[in-house]
Structures are given as structure tokens and as C-alpha cells.
Amino acid sequence: MTELEAGRAQRLAPVRSGAALQRYRDVLIALIAFAVLACLPLLSGSKALLDFIIRCSAYGLFATSLNLLVGYTGLTSFGHGMFFGLGAYSFGLIMQRLGVPIPVAFVATLAITAVVAAVIGAICVRLKEIYFAFVTLAFQMLIHSMILSWASFTGGDQGLRGGIPRPVFLGIDLANHVHLYVASCALLILGLLAMRQIAQSPFGYTLRMVRDNAARASFLGIDVWRAKLTVFVLAALFASMGGMVMALFVSGAYPEFAYWTISGEGIFINMLGGVSTFLGPMVGTVLLLLLNDTVTRFTEYHGIVLGVVILFFALGLRKGLLDFVAEWFAHRRDAGEGR
Amino acid sequence: MLEIRNLAKSFGGVKATNDVTLDFPDGSLTAVIGPNGAGKSTFFNLITGALKPDSGQVLLDGVDLAGRSPPEIVRHGIGRAFQVASIFKSLTVQETMLAAVSADQRSSAVLHKRFPLPETRDRAEHVMELLGLAGKRNRTAATLSHGDQKLLDIALALVLEPKVLLLDEPTAGMGPEERWRMIDKVRELWETQKITVVFIEHDMDIVFKIAPKIVVLCYGRILATGTPDEIRNNSAVIDAYLGTEHAGAAA
Numbered sequence: 021m022t023e024l025e026a027g028r029a030q031r032l033a034p035v036r037s038g039a040a041l042q043r044y045r046d047v048l049i050a051l052i053a054f055a056v057l058a059c060l061p062l063l064s065g066s067k068a069l070l071d072f073i074i075r076c077s078a079y080g081l082f083a084t085s086l087n088l089l090v091g092y093t094g095l096t097s098f099g100h101g102m103f104f105g106l107g108a109y110s111f112g113l114i115m116q117r118l119g120v121p122i123p124v125a126f127v128a129t130l131a132i133t134a135v136v137a138a139v140i141g142a143i144c145v146r147l148k149e150i151y152f153a154f155v156t157l158a159f160q161m162l163i164h165s166m167i168l169s170w171a172s173f174t175g176g177d178q179g180l181r182g183g184i185p186r187p188v189f190l191g192i193d194l195a196n197h198v199h200l201y202v203a204s205c206a207l208l209i210l211g212l213l214a215m216r217q218i219a220q221s222p223f224g225y226t227l228r229m230v231r232d233n234a235a236r237a238s239f240l241g242i243d244v245w246r247a248k249l250t251v252f253v254l255a256a257l258f259a260s261m262g263g264m265v266m267a268l269f270v271s272g273a274y275p276e277f278a279y280w281t282i283s284g285e286g287i288f289i290n291m292l293g294g295v296s297t298f299l300g301p302m303v304g305t306v307l308l309l310l311l312n313d314t315v316t317r318f319t320e321y322h323g324i325v326l327g328v329v330i331l332f333f334a335l336g337l338r339k340g341l342l343d344f345v346a347e348w349f350a351h352r353r354d355a356g357e358g359r
Numbered sequence: 360m361l362e363i364r365n366l367a368k369s370f371g372g373v374k375a376t377n378d379v380t381l382d383f384p385d386g387s388l389t390a391v392i393g394p395n396g397a398g399k400s401t402f403f404n405l406i407t408g409a410l411k412p413d414s415g416q417v418l419l420d421g422v423d424l425a426g427r428s429p430p431e432i433v434r435h436g437i438g439r440a441f442q443v444a445s446i447f448k449s450l451t452v453q454e455t456m457l458a459a460v461s462a463d464q465r466s467s468a469v470l471h472k473r474f475p476l477p478e479t480r481d482r483a484e485h486v487m488e489l490l491g492l493a494g495k496r497n498r499t500a501a502t503l504s505h506g507d508q509k510l511l512d513i514a515l516a517l518v519l520e521p522k523v524l525l526l527d528e529p530t531a532g533m534g535p536e537e538r539w540r541m542i543d544k545v546r547e548l549w550e551t552q553k554i555t556v557v558f559i560e561h562d563m564d565i566v567f568k569i570a571p572k573i574v575v576l577c578y579g580r581i582l583a584t585g586t587p588d589e590i591r592n593n594s595a596v597i598d599a600y601l602g603t604e605h606a607g608a609a610a
Contacts, residue, residue: 039473222474225450225458226467232447239407239445240462240519241433250468 042220050213057205061198070201071269072313076305077208078265082282083289083301084215085258090287091295092219093251094231096149098283099156102140102163103256105278106133107263109167112180112273121189129264130257137256138249145248157280164278179274184267194268204265211258212302218254219298227251288326291333294340303342360385361406361437361523361555366415366425368405368579375401376412377579383523388549389557390570394600398579399559400442403525407439408432419523438521442528442559444508445515448501452492452511455500456483456518463519486518489551490544506537510544517548524548526558530565538562542569567591575600 061070082104089095110132114125140159144152167174175181186194194200218224226247229237234244267273276282285308293304311329315322337344361383368376375398383389391399404410406417408429417425424432447455460479461467469476475483487493490510495503500511509529516524529545530538542565549556560566566573567587575582575596582600583593590596 039475039477043473217473218470220473222458222461222466222469222472222476225454225461225474228450229447229458229462232449233445235409236441236445236447236515237462238429239409239433239439240459240515241430241465242462242467243430247468 043217046213046216050209054205054209057209058202061201067197070197072309074201074204074265074269075309077204078262078269079285079289079309080208080302080305081211081262081265082259083286083293083305084212084298085255085262086286087290087295087301088215088218088227088251088255088258090290091300092224092231093227093248095145095248095252096153096287097156098153098280098287099158099160100255100259100286101280101282101284102160102278103133103137103259104263104266104282105163105167105273106136107260108267108273108277109174109180110260111264112184112267113174115184115186116180116182119185119187121187122194123189126264129260133256133260134253137253141249141252141256145245145252157283160278160280160283164275164280167275167278177275180272183271186268186271200268204269207261207265211261215258216298223247223250288330290340291330292340294343294346296339297342297346300340300342304340307341360420362416362418363406364416364418366402366405366417367413368401368410369413374579376405379415379579379581381574381581381584383555383557385522385555386553387555387572388546388570389572389574390566391557391559391574391576392561392563392566392600393576393582397576399576400527401579402576403439403527403559406432407437407525433519433521436522437525438516438519438523439525440509440512440516440527440529442531444505444512446500446508446511449499451497451499452487452503453483453496455511456487456514459483459515459518482518482520486514489517489548490514505532506541509533509541513548517552521554523555523557526556528559528561530560530562538565545569
């Protein structure tokens with residue numbers, strides 16, 4: 021009996037530490053990444069570089085959250101951008117109209133997003149593939165139209181003008197460019213860390229099972245509908261965070277933030293970076309923004325260039341950049357084992 | 360004890376399952392046979408909740424499960440494996456097992472801990488060893504051989520520690536030798552795990568060799584039930600299904 025227990029303990033020990041180690045490793049990487057990003061303003065005086073990274077934070081949070089749906093759960097949402105817009109508008113409106121401290125508006129916006137996402141998700145996640153994609157797109161258009169037509173509240177096609185007040189809290193002054201930059205980086209890193217935890221939790225594996233074979237998952241006792249709804253709401257929260265970073269950055273909110281093209285860019289980013297690795301969308305974000313910024317500088321036909329690039333990834337590589345790298349490594353490792 | 364009472368299901372005008380009443384005592388091993396379209400898979404689908412019966416009862420230890428959802432029925436202790444291996448193609452064997460145990464322990468929605476949870480380890484390990492998959496634990500399910508995929512499918516059902524295990528053609532798509540290996544495994548599982556096993560099988564040699572009890576379905580009805588000898592010599596079964604070859608072999 022004791023021998024059996026000892027054997028069991030031996031087998032368990034490495035597993036427990038393995039899972040814990042992975043978590044420490046992720047936190048360590050996050051800390052290093054944050055330290056590097058936070059030191060950047062000391063090394064470079066370039067305002068454009070900091071602006072670029074702030075935009076990467078906003079889009080990165082959004083695109084990575086979309087990957088929780090597309091890559092991990094197999095839910096291809098064409099309307100995920102609505103939560104980006106919702107975050108930007110809710111946050112902007114709360115700050116403009118109520119004048120509460122920024123953290124309060126932040127939490128309130130997340131709460132609003134959660135409620136809206138739960139309602140929309142409850143309707144959408146029952147639908148299969150293409151219907152899910154279309155109905156999420158329809159809701160996106162609905163929210164966009166509401167923003168346009170409810171001009172007295174949202175400013176209509178002019179957006180939220182007059183700037184978003186950014187009162188100092190806890191010594192953080194988001195009207196200050198460097199403060200805003202560091203805060204954006206912090207939100208990005210914390211958001212990524214939280215999403216990484218979701219992806220590597222037992223729930224994350226439930227999502228993978230739902231993606232691979234939802235019918236089988238239900239025969240293991242998993243409530244597929246509830247799992248899908250949960251991840252739909254969680255992903256919306258991080259997209260909303262991205263929207264808030266964007267609103268803070270431009271000090272306003274515009275109807276384009278809620279337009280379907282935002283969702284399209286999210287899908288585009290995921291295709292560029294790849295959906296099979298956690299950081300794929302982050303790589304895709306940097307790629308897309310770089311492309312956008314450089315190509316628009318050289319030609320007014322940047323749409324054509326971007327189209328060619330996406331065709332190259334979709335038809336040429338048939339996967340995103342980080343998918344490609346990951347597969348190459350896996351291939352090399354297998355070849356090494358074979359020897 | 361699994362008791363089926365007057366179970367019925369129609370698709371349009373076709374009675375796929377027609378007033379089926381059967382008992383599966385605890386620890387029994389039963390083969391379900393019948394010609395194509397006899398309603399064997401429908402019968403399994405009705406028991407496991409994949410289809411809702413029009414009428415009738417599915418009683419497991421006296422609790423009626425008819426018409427409940429698959430997750431609920433699984434939680435009551437009826438596990439199943441599929442005719443075409445139903446697995447998670449991108450997960451490794453080990454991840455599959457650990458995630459299934461998580462589901463059974465109701466920790467599949469846990470967000471704040473890392474996968475795998477330590478408490479899921481022992482059961483996953485046990486079932487992998489039981490089915491001889493421990494050596495392939497790090498293989499992605501999609502890369503397994505057909506036979507191993509079928510074993511993984513059965514492992515998925517078994518790891519939930521069901522009272523009743525329904526196997527829909529465990530030997531489907533296998534060569535003759537592989538078939539016998541699989542069916543020996545099924546028999547071994549039945550003997551060692553002390554669970555109720557019901558399996559669908561087309562190969563009559565296999566059925567007559569290992570099943571102590573046989574149910575013959577035909578056009579959704581029970582044509583006959585009994586021991587291999589009784590079935591072999593049942594004239595209705597010979598006419599409808601076996602033909603004279605097996606009867607001749609018995610005589």
C-alpha cells in the first residue's frame with residue numbers, strides 16, 4: 021500500500037512542478053518583455069516608435085482575443101470588432117459624461133462589455149460555422165448603425181469629439197505621453213498573460229476539444245454551449261480592453277472602431293501571424309501595422325499591396341508566419357529524433 | 360442494471376427502433392448484431408442521448424435517462440465509443456486522457472490553474488496503460504494508426520469510469536488479425552473492469568466466440584436474444600440474417 025502511494029507520489033511530482041514551471045516561465049517572459057518595453061523611452065526619444073507600440077498594444081489585445089475564438093475554439097467571428105468599438109465608446113462616454121476616475125470607467129466598461137457579449141453570445145454560439153460568422157457580422161453592423169444614428173449620444177459619424185478627460189490617478193497621468201505608453205504596455209502584457217493562462221488552463225483544453233470535435237466533447241460530459249459562451253464573453257473583454265487603449269491613444273472614439281473592417285483586420289492579423297501559436301496574432305499585429313505604415317508612405321494603392329501579402333500567406337504558405345516557424349521547428353525536432 | 364423499456368424512434372415513416380425492451384444485467388457482455396439498417400446505431404444513439412426517443416424508457420439503476428442530453432447521460436454512467444473513431448485530432452494521447460478526466464471531475468471550466476490538474480493524473484495513466492497507449496502518450500491523435508485511434512476512442516469512454524460501456528463496432532475497418540486483437544482487448548476490459556459492456560459487431564465468428572449473450576435486431580425490432588448456440592439455431596435469425604452457412608457450421 022505504502023509502496024503504491026510512494027510510486028504515485030513520484031509520478032505526480034514532476035507533473036505538478038511541470039505545470040507550475042510553465043506558469044513561472046510565462047510570468048518571467050512577461051516581466052522581461054515589460055521591462056524592455058518600459059525602458060524604451062529612456063533609450064529612444066522617438067515619439068513615433070512609442071505611438072507605434074501603443075497601437076500594437078490596442079490591436080494586439082484585440083487580435084489575440086480573437087484567436088481565443090478562432091484558433092482555440094474554432095469559432096470564426098466576423099464581428100469581434102464590435103467589442104473593440106464598444107470598449108472605446110463605453111470608456112469614452114463614461115469619462116466624458118460621468119467624470120469618474122479612470123480605473124472606475126475601465127471596470128465599468130468591462131462590465132458593460134460582459135453583459136452585451138453574454139446577450140449576443142447567447143444568440144450566436146448555438147449557430148454553426150458560417151451562420152455564426154454571419155450573425156456576429158450582423159450584430160457588428162447593428163452596433164455600428166446605432167453609433168451612427170444615435171448622434172445625440174455618440175456624436176454620430178463625427179465620433180466622440182472634444183477629447184476624453186484623463187484625470188491623474190495613483191500618480192499616473194495618461195495625458196502624459198510616456199505614462200500612456202507605459203500603461204498601454206502594462207495592459208498589453210497583463211492581458212496577454214491572462215489570455216495565456218486561459219489558453220493553458222483546463223478550460224483552454226476544453227476549448228480545444230470543442231474545436232476538434234464538439235460532439236465527442238459533449239459525450240464526455242462537457243456543456244459545449246456554455247463553454248463557447250464563456251470564451252465568447254472572455255474574448256470580448258480583452259477586445260474591449262484593446263478598444264479602451266485605442267480610445268485613450270486618440271483621445272476619442274470613432275465609428276470606424278466599430279465598423280466591420282476592424283473585425284476584418286483582426287482576421288487578417290490572425291492569418292498573417294498564425295492561429296496555432298499563442299503569440300501568432302501578436303506577430304501578425306506588428307506585421308500588419310508595419311506594412312500599413314510603410315506601404316501607405318510609398319503608395320496610395322496600399323490596399324493592393326496588402327492584398328498581395330495576404331494572398332501570399334493564404335495561398336503560398338497556407339498558414340501564418342508563426343505557424344510556419346513552429347512547424348519548421350517541430351519538423352526539425354522530429355527529424356532529430358529519427359536519427 | 361440497464362433496462363430498456365418499450366423504446367421507439369421513427370424517422371418519417373421508418374421505425375428505426377420499434378418497441379425494444381431489453382435488460383443488461385450488471386457485469387454482462389452482450390453483442391448486438393443485425394443486418395445493415397437494422398437500427399443498431401440508432402439504438403445506441405437513443406440510449407446515449409444523441410437522439411431523443413419518441414417513447415419508452417432507458418433505466419440505469421432505476422433512473423430514467425430517456426430524452427436527456429448526452430452530458431447528463433454520461434454523468435450517470437453510460438459511456439460510448441463510436442463506429443468511426445471520434446477523437447480530438449490535435450491533442451496528444453495524454454492530453455486527451457487528462458482533459459477527459461478533467462471533464463469527469465467537473466474541472467473542465469477551471470480558469471485559474473494550469474492544465475493538467477495533478478488529481479487527473481492517476482486515472483489517465485491507469486487507462487492509458489490498460490489500453491496499451493502509454494507508450495504513445497505524446498503522439499498527436501491524428502498521427503495514430505487506425506487501430507490506435509479506435510483504442511483511444513474506447514479509452515475516452517473508459518476513463519470516465521462508466522457503469523455501462525457501449526461500443527459501436529469496435530473492430531470496424533480493421534484487418535482480420537487486428538480485429539481479434541481488438542476484441543480480445545474488449546473482452547479483457549470487460550473481465551478486469553467489471554462493467555457492463557454492449558457492443559455492435561458484424562463479424563459472426565467474433566460474436567459467437569466471445570459474447571455470452573447476443574441480441575439480434577432486424578428492422579428496428581428484436582428478432583431474437585440468447586446464447587450463441589440459441590442464436591445459431593434460431594430459424595428466424597437464419598432466414599433474416601445468417602443464411603445457412605453458419606447454421607451448417609453449427610450442425
